[in-house]
Amino acid sequence: MPLPTRHGGHTLFSQYAFPPNELGYCGPPGTVIPGAGTALAGQAREFDGAWPYLAALAAAAGGADVLDEEVVHSYWVGGALLAAVDPGDLLTRVRRAFAGQTTGLLDAVTSRNILAHHSFHVFVVYPWVRFLDRDPVTPLRIMQSCRIRWGTVDSVDGDHAVMRTRPLTSESETLTLGAPIGERVRWRRNGASLIAAPHPGDRVAAHWDWVCGALTDDDVTALAAATRATLDLVNEIRTTVGAPARTGSR
Template sequence: MTAVETAGPVLFARYAYPPNELGYCGPDDPSALLRQAGGVATHQDRDRAQQFDGAWPYLEALARGAGIEDPLDPRVIEAYWVGSDLLGSVDPGKLVQHLRKEFGLRSDVGLLADLGGQDHALAHHSFHVFVVYPWVKLLRKHGAVPLSVLQSCRIRWGEVQEVGAQHAVVRSVPITFDGERLTRGAPMIERVRWNVDGMSLAAAPVHGGLVTMHWDWLCDSITAAQSRALDGAEDSALEIVNLRLSERRL
């Protein structure tokens, strides 16, 4: 089943559950989101999504820009977490204004205060991770720790090498930092969860399949076109960050 064939609240939960389980964002009951990812819909799906105060402003912007009534429409959810042509429906300048209104200009909102008209802001999770979160500002001073957070928090994709009862081995491309630039590095092997006690975020992965990952969870199976969309959205965010790094503004 592809992302566009999945109900919006279910698709949202697949990607939102991993940080929620760790207590980083969202409501206090991760198990409800795990059930939601499994297709158990309730009248509280929207309320849970709105409690992700980092993601919800992007969903609103995408829905408004594309003329879609529901921010939990699966097309909106796919665009935010993975990427699609829908990202082009949001004017970058209006998006930055919207995010400044939602997040303010605090010191913990990364580069939001520094963005100008030349920056191609996208309503995508990679933009939030690399540009709005403060971790890139800590790279030169603290190195490994912020880089590890960026690597885990970004939505990344890879090719399944092995499938076990609860974990999958996936070949993916990490983010690296050489002191000057953030780039994607050489492929590596990582082990992620896809099933715990019979509960999973998506259908069982298959050997050779392409999957997305968030923190230490496998989130969904995707197509090659979706993997390219994900890389393209991430490239846009990295371009903004690397420009600031080159200017020694970070």
């Protein structure tokens, strides 16, 4: 199988940011599938869910550009740069960015356990974790779609691919990843795609209902590690302080 190639930071940001942007969940309205890879990156500051993390990662990288490839890759996928982020600086940035908004477990987080990764935003900052004890079906579905998940392509049928991936589940009030299942996701629409045509055996990332990136084995390891670290944090908080009071979602 062909080895995945890492794209420039602007392209990479657009690939991963497009799926929620298309649905109107994040960033500016009216975007189209990125072609040259810079359509969304030029408006990255408007993605308020990603910007404080990117800024903290850029600072940790010695003042790199916020859309430097390593910075963008670290936020969406993971990697060694996550450990270099100043946790106090990151916590300040995130709490400032979301002051006055309903969040999930952010109030219970200390600088010791904050992570500059998309999974942290999905599971800790977004409010959906608050509703798991009421009706887990909808929160699980949304967090599963919103997180960056990895898998191996089983088959490709027209504009869609089936990938084997571990779904987010809740067992005895613990968030975890279940046994692999087949998930059907879009890789192309009207001839436009976020990555080159996938083939069976390829390792890919998905965000919402789009295949948004090709992954190396190291990428999968990094993404799995970051996801597990965040899930461990969520489970620890929910065990020690309990689920936060339900105050609605933003």
